[in-house]
């Protein structure tokens with residue numbers, strides 16, 4: 001997809017996934033601000049990319065995403081340097097739980113909230129340049145599942161928050177009134193530099209996923225970014241990326257699931273009028289029963305019509 005001079009901001013892009021996305025933007029003719037708290041690494045990445053794609057296409061601005069003022073000046077400086085409005089924000093900056101739980105929540109969730117609201121303010125029709133735009137939040141599959149210990153729980157909780165934020169802020173009303181779409185990328189373990197830093201964690205993760213062949217290369221996250229950029233319609237969705245299988249969209253409206261279980265609880269009330277709670281094993285029986293019912297109903301229909 002050609003980005004023909006479109007202006008992008010990618011947070012936490014000194015290295016890893018963010019740097020991969022920034023390079024892809026340049027390869028496709030866009031202009032990008034690389035931003036990070038790591039000045040030295042950020043400047044080195046920017047230098048390397050400037051040599052390949054032109055100094056007028058890429059710049060580095062220091063930004064700590066947890067700081068509103070820092071984020072605001074990142075946005076204003078970018079527009080000043082490139083002389084055009086920002087049209088896409090990639091909220092990629094993130095840390096893992098080893099940074100400490102408060103930092104993890106601050107950077108992964110609060111930082112993204114600052115970014116999302118700022119994007120609505122600056123790109124939206126109400127207060128901003130009015131051209132609309134896109135926000136891509138880098139979440140994780142960790143946002144859908146449970147971690148296996150208390151230590152990693154802030155990371156899982158922060159990413160669940162990002163998925164929820166994406167669903168809620170990426171709603172039809174906001175899209176109509178502001179012209180801004182908000183989606184997320186939820187990937188599994190990805191082979192960024194990080195994997196060489198902590199041998200114990202590396203070994204644990206590699207065992208969990210079944211070897212390096214099941215780690216995602218950064219290029220697959222770049223592909224996911226391209227998918228979201230080329231799809232002009234999706235909003236509030238999480239694009240899930242796992243190794244060796246196609247990507248898929250997690251639906252925004254998980255109301256169906258709530259309705260399913262509410263129907264289950266209603267039926268359960270008929271069987272056990274005084275029960276206060278439908279226990280997990282009741283739910284399992286209901287779920288299996290429902291599948292059986294569907295199977296028998298479909299078989300009967302098949303027999304009638306064919």
Ligand SMILES: NC(=O)C1=CN([C@@H]2O[C@H](COP(=O)(O)OP(=O)(O)OC[C@H]3O[C@@H](n4cnc5c(N)ncnc54)[C@H](O)[C@@H]3O)[C@@H](O)[C@H]2O)C=CC1
Nearest residue numbers: 012016017036037064065092093094140187188189190192
């Ligand atoms: N590597 C993996 O297995 C996975 C990573 N992710 C997510 O992908 C994103 C990128 O991660 P990686 O590239 O793997 O890690 P990374 O550590 O290479 O890159 C993250 C960048 O964010 C920057 N950063 C940290 N705190 C910041 C702050 N307050 N303000 C601005 N920048 C800040 C770091 O300096 C770093 O350059 C993160 O949000 C991470 O949670 C999601 C799923 C899997």
Ligand SMILES: CCCCCC(=O)/C=C/[C@H]1C=CC(=O)[C@@H]1CCCCCCC(=O)O
Nearest residue numbers: 096140141142145147148149152187188189
């Ligand atoms: C199905 C979970 C996918 C998680 C993908 C992800 O975001 C991974 C990030 C990890 C890379 C290095 C880390 O420190 C991150 C978190 C690792 C959590 C592992 C903890 C073990 C567990 O609770 O399962």
